[in-house]
């Protein structure tokens with residue numbers, strides 16, 4: 001089965017006789033959920049026919065099959081792709097959307113349900129952008145974070161293509177397109193060379209290189225100091241703060257030594273630290289620190305000038321963090337199929 005990409009759509013429109021202005025108008029209209037008006041730009045007849053055919057295929061490529069609400073502000077969307085694979089997107093408060101970039105993930109973070117399934121396949125740039133269009137069927141979206149299923153640096157080309165598409169056609173600026181990564185030198189090099197850059201989130205989780213091997217077994221082995229040096233340079237160049245992510249696990253990365261090392265590494269950082277007490281995954285022994293320990297960490301980090309936010313993982317109340325709703329959906333499906 002051939003999956004749709006942004007390039008295929010563009011090529012098919014050009015082959016039918018479209019000019020650049022038609023292609024751009026079509027993309028802008030589609031991703032903004034506006035009614036397509038072929039009168040305004042005098043579309044050639046063959047292009048109109050191709051667009052009708054394409055719209056059918058685009059609609060069939062990604063469909064919401066389930067929405068689980070978490071109060072007024074957030075909900076998880078289960079999206080079925082053309083080949084039957086399932087991904088998750090999450091509607092976040094204040095117009096945010098968290099998108100997936102892979103089916104499954106190869107990094108294998110010990111606290112993550114998605115990591116347990118390994119990598120199933122990459123999403124195309126079109127499938128990534130489609131999640132924005134689908135979310136806009138439900139409500140306006142003004143910020144997109146690439147923190148759903150998958151590691152963006154492992155699908156770098158399609159993720160950057162989707163980011164460029166969103167920045168060009170969706171009305172969302174680069175500052176509100178947040179690329180999240182566990183750290184990858186090829187991604188860092190590419191980001192440094194681009195003139196227009198998205199905001200960056202780094203999944204750090206510990207200041208110890210050794211513990212990183214344990215927590216993120218298949219992430220590229222880059223010393224923490226190198227990751228944070230890059231992040232500091234990037235934040236200064238872009239003028240957007242880095243958003244560090246740290247999943248807090250009792251007895252593993254919530255100790256005083258971590259906080260002491262973080263104090264030293266934080267010098268010169270233009271950044272926010274998001275700490276997320278671990279959300280227990282089925283069969284896992286990892287537990288979150290108790291509330292007293294969370295208060296101690298908060299006090300210590302504030303004293304040393306770390307701008308800290310405690311968060312729950314996206315849509316925590318609708319079956320937990322990344323990958324868990326998909327896992328439950330798959331289990332139900334397998335059960336139904338006997």
Ligand code: SF4
Nearest residue numbers: 105108109112115150
């Ligand atoms: S937390 Fe992110 S990088 Fe780690 S396994 Fe899950 S999806 Fe992959």
